[in-house]
Amino acid sequence: METLILHEDPCSGNCYKIRLTAALLGLPLERRFYDITKGETRTPQFLREVNANGRIPVLQVGERFLPESNAACWYLADGTALIPEDRFDRADMLRWMFFEQYNHEPNVATLRFWLSLIGEANLTEAQRGQIAGKRAAGEAALALMDQHLAQRGWFAGEGPSLADIALYAYTHVSEAGGFRLADYSAVQAWLARVAALPGYVAMD
Amino acid sequence: METLILHEDPCSGNCYKIRLTAALLGLPLERRFYDITKGETRTPQFLREVNANGRIPVLQVGERFLPESNAACWYLADGTALIPEDRFDRADMLRWMFFEQYNHEPNVATLRFWLSLIGEANLTEAQRGQIAGKRAAGEAALALMDQHLAQRGWFAGEGPSLADIALYAYTHVSEAGGFRLADYSAVQAWLARVAALPGYVAMD
Numbered sequence: 001m002e003t004l005i006l007h008e009d010p011c012s013g014n015c016y017k018i019r020l021t022a023a024l025l026g027l028p029l030e031r032r033f034y035d036i037t038k039g040e041t042r043t044p045q046f047l048r049e050v051n052a053n054g055r056i057p058v059l060q061v062g063e064r065f066l067p068e069s070n071a072a073c074w075y076l077a078d079g080t081a082l083i084p085e086d087r088f089d090r091a092d093m094l095r096w097m098f099f100e101q102y103n104h105e106p107n108v109a110t111l112r113f114w115l116s117l118i119g120e121a122n123l124t125e126a127q128r129g130q131i132a133g134k135r136a137a138g139e140a141a142l143a144l145m146d147q148h149l150a151q152r153g154w155f156a157g158e159g160p161s162l163a164d165i166a167l168y169a170y171t172h173v174s175e176a177g178g179f180r181l182a183d184y185s186a187v188q189a190w191l192a193r194v195a196a197l198p199g200y201v202a203m204d
Numbered sequence: 205m206e207t208l209i210l211h212e213d214p215c216s217g218n219c220y221k222i223r224l225t226a227a228l229l230g231l232p233l234e235r236r237f238y239d240i241t242k243g244e245t246r247t248p249q250f251l252r253e254v255n256a257n258g259r260i261p262v263l264q265v266g267e268r269f270l271p272e273s274n275a276a277c278w279y280l281a282d283g284t285a286l287i288p289e290d291r292f293d294r295a296d297m298l299r300w301m302f303f304e305q306y307n308h309e310p311n312v313a314t315l316r317f318w319l320s321l322i323g324e325a326n327l328t329e330a331q332r333g334q335i336a337g338k339r340a341a342g343e344a345a346l347a348l349m350d351q352h353l354a355q356r357g358w359f360a361g362e363g364p365s366l367a368d369i370a371l372y373a374y375t376h377v378s379e380a381g382g383f384r385l386a387d388y389s390a391v392q393a394w395l396a397r398v399a400a401l402p403g404y405v406a407m408d
Contacts, residue, residue, distance in 0.1 A: 068302040075295035091279035098272040101306050
């Protein structure tokens with residue numbers, strides 16, 4: 001495989017997903033650091049050379065650049081046991097990865113970023129007005145995960161897949177956004193299973 | 205393939221993606237209709253039998269249920285030319301599909317839903333407070349698409365893929381959300397290419 005370089009901010013769960021996927025697969029990954037709170041992913045050079053969308057993570061594969069955390073995880077895991085072989089299970093894994101980006105990340109990750117990294121006092125009025133809605137939507141996402149995991153060990157297929165990695169990243173630090181993991185016992189047991197996987201690395 | 209049933213609301217672009225994918229592939233699809241504005245996807249029966257997340261579309265494959273539009277498109281297209289064979293291109297296609305769900309749909313589709321289907325006068329105060337932010341984010345998404353398409357015919361790989369279908373669905377009706385397609389000439393030319401694909405079906 002070509003040289004893999006992760007353009008990242010270590011405080012980002014989206015970046016951590018890629019690092020965790022590479023670690024579980026034993027793939028070497030170089031790292032380049034940016035501070036998103038200082039606008040380092042919005043510079044003209046970053047927009048021109050790394051990602052015109054001004055966001056991290058970006059996985060660099062040789063001379064090519066792949067934004068979007070879950071797409072980068074797919075690239076690393078393509079052809080491995082982290083993507084189910086069964087056609088339905090493979091699509092079902094993607095179902096939970098799209099759920100993660102649509103229902104989970106904008107609520108669970110955003111409240112962690114706002115409340116723990118920026119600080120509530122520094123939020124804009126528009127941001128403060130969204131806290132209650134994001135709290136309810138984040139709790140609904142965690143409850144749906146808990147309901148699903150009450151009946152099975154992993155999100156899709158018979159073993160750990162990219163769906164588990166994608167959902168683990170922001171769930172395991174969700175208390176920094178004011179969520180109470182004690183309310184979701186099946187989620188808690190699943191978090192422990194993920195953390196026990198061979199090759200697991202912790203978030204920085 | 206097992207019997208395919210699409211649980212949908214015809215006014216939803218997310219549902220249309222699946223119908224368009226099936227049409228381009230020549231796959232028969234039964235349709236079951238729900239009116240989301242009447243809460244028909246939040247009934248106890250729907251939550252229990254179709255999707256605990258209370259949302260459509262859901263693709264039913266025999267006795268199994270697959271929520272999330274882009275995952276359902278993947279299921280239908282798995283092993284066909286709508287998913288690039290090249291490993292990087294395949295991940296790059298997913299990159300644009302995750303972009304669609306994160307940067308495009310919550311802005312471009314939501315403003316169409318709010319302004320054209322619900323009506324601005326019927327919005328809550330919290331919704332009205334988000335219009336300006338969603339307008340700016342939706343315009344940024346369309347501008348990024350236009351920049352990308354200025355240099356290539358399709359979003360990923362050498363031909364049409366699921367990335368084009370996913371992004372087409374809400375882009376081609378974005379003027380109902382107050383966006384001006386005349387501002388994005390490369391996007392307009394690409395919309396015409398998608399509409400000219402063999403097997404293309406229009407949104408209801």
